[in-house]
Amino acid sequence: MRIKFLGTGAAEGIPSFGCTCQRCRVARAEGGHNVRRRASLLIEAAGHRILLDTPPEISALLNQAEVFDLSAVLLSHEHFDHIGGLVEFEYWNRVLPIFAGYDVLPKLRLTPRLESRALLSGFYPHTWLHFGDLKVMPFKVIHHVPCYGFAFEETGTRVLHFSDSSPELGNLHRHLLAGADVAIFHTPTFEPYRSHISVQGVISLVQEYSLRRAVITHINHHNLLHEELVERVAPYGITVAYDGLTLEV
Ligand SMILES: [Zn+2]
Ligand SMILES: [Zn+2]
Ligand SMILES: [Zn+2]
Numbered sequence: 001m002r003i004k005f006l007g008t009g010a011a012e013g014i015p016s017f018g019c020t021c022q023r024c025r026v027a028r029a030e031g032g033h034n035v036r037r038r039a040s041l042l043i044e045a046a047g048h049r050i051l052l053d054t055p056p057e058i059s060a061l062l063n064q065a066e067v068f069d070l071s072a073v074l075l076s077h078e079h080f081d082h083i084g085g086l087v088e089f090e091y092w093n094r095v096l097p098i099f100a101g102y103d104v105l106p107k108l109r110l111t112p113r114l115e116s117r118a119l120l121s122g123f124y125p126h127t128w129l130h131f132g133d134l135k136v137m138p139f140k141v142i143h144h145v146p147c148y149g150f151a152f153e154e155t156g157t158r159v160l161h162f163s164d165s166s167p168e169l170g171n172l173h174r175h176l177l178a179g180a181d182v183a184i185f186h187t188p189t190f191e192p193y194r195s196h197i198s199v200q201g202v203i204s205l206v207q208e209y210s211l212r213r214a215v216i217t218h219i220n221h222h223n224l225l226h227e228e229l230v231e232r233v234a235p236y237g238i239t240v241a242y243d244g245l246t247l248e249v
Contacts, residue, residue, distance in 0.1 A: 001045040001134075001154050001180070001249045003215075006061040009036030010220035011081045012190040013057075023221045033226035033242040038081045039162075039186065045154040046133035050074060051151065053161040054160060055125060058085030065244075073133055074138075075100040076163035077147035078107035081176060084223040090114045098108040099123055101138065103146040126172075139172060141165035144195060149173075157249055158180050164218065177209045182249050184220030184241075192227075199223070206236050217241040 007013070014036040015024035027034040038055030048071040055061070064115040073089075073096060076082055076136065089096055090111045095118075100108060102122040110118060123129060129136040133155065138148040143164045160176055160183045169177075177183060183205075190199045197205075199216060206214050216229075216238060224232065227239045239247070 001043065001152065001159060002249045003159060003184075003249065004042040004044070004065060005245040006040045006042060006065055007037035007055055007057065008217040008219060008241045008243050008245070009038045010186070010218045011038070011079070012220065013038045013055075013081075014219070014221045016037065016221050019221060021221055023223075023225060026225060027221075035218055035243065037243055038084075038103060041184075041217075042067065042081055043048050043075040043134075043152050043159065046154070046189065048072075048134050050131065050134070050136070050152075051160060052076065053082040053163075054085040054088070056084035056165050058089045059091070069094075070096065072097040072099055074136070074150060075104060075108070077101075077143060077150070078145055079164065082164070087111055087114065087116070092117065095119060097121065099129060101125070101146055101148050103163075104148070106144075137184055139176070141173075142168045142195065151176055151180075159249055160184065162186060162197070165197055167192070167197040167201040174209070177205070177211065180211065182213045182215060182247070183211055184215045187216040188218060188220040188223065190232075193222075200227065202238060203233065203236050206209060206238060211237075213237065213239065215239045215241050215247070 015027040040053045043050045051073045097119040125140045135153045137151040141149045149162040160180045185202045187199045192198045
């Protein structure tokens with residue numbers, strides 16, 4: 001399985017427009033891994049390519065990654081940084097299967113042309129979607145609005161994506177974590193803040209569950225600079241995603 005991180009920024013991305021904080025200034029001046037477009041990733045396995053979430057800059061992200069075909073789009077939840085670019089698929093030139101939770105579907109805004117091209121499907125949590133030998137299971141996470149994480153499995157390899165999740169986990173999450181090869185977490189901030197898991201929270205999870213590999217993404221401008229983050233989490237075996245990072249699992 002291949003995981004491609006297209007964008008790795010949280011709600012506003014980095015640099016955040018209108019912001020002159022030190023991290024946004026560094027991102028503007030130096031570019032590199034401190035620039036983070038909003039979070040989206042590709043899972044490639046079993047001859048399929050699945051896009052997870054459609055941030056507002058999705059057309060630029062797909063162009064840059066030279067992605068010209070998709071098996072499906074999965075949507076985690078209704079927040080703008082995750083679905084704001086869905087309408088860009090107005091200009092996608094073929095039929096597009098789009099999957100979202102039944103409680104997320106009513107929140108999606110489609111243009112008439114996109115509606116005629118989209119194969120819109122609802123899913124319930126804990127039911128498997130099949131793409132050849134790649135299986136995907138949506139599971140609920142705690143967030144301000146209905147939100148889904150996803151378990152991706154192919155020939156004994158399991159990748160977990162927690163989407164925008166609070167640090168409160170249930171037994172199902174713990175069970176999934178125990179057998180995961182990679183667990184991806186959205187960590188806007190380094191220290192706990194509101195209902196998102198933090199970098200510190202992921203460090204605790206890695207220790208508690210002896211996770212084989214954890215990756216953090218969906219990072220905002222209140223977090224540390226990329227190099228500082230790498231320095232702080234590398235001792236725990238945690239990977240800091242950056243725009244364009246590809247992982248083979
Ligand atoms: Zn978000
Ligand atoms: Zn800033
Ligand atoms: Zn959210």
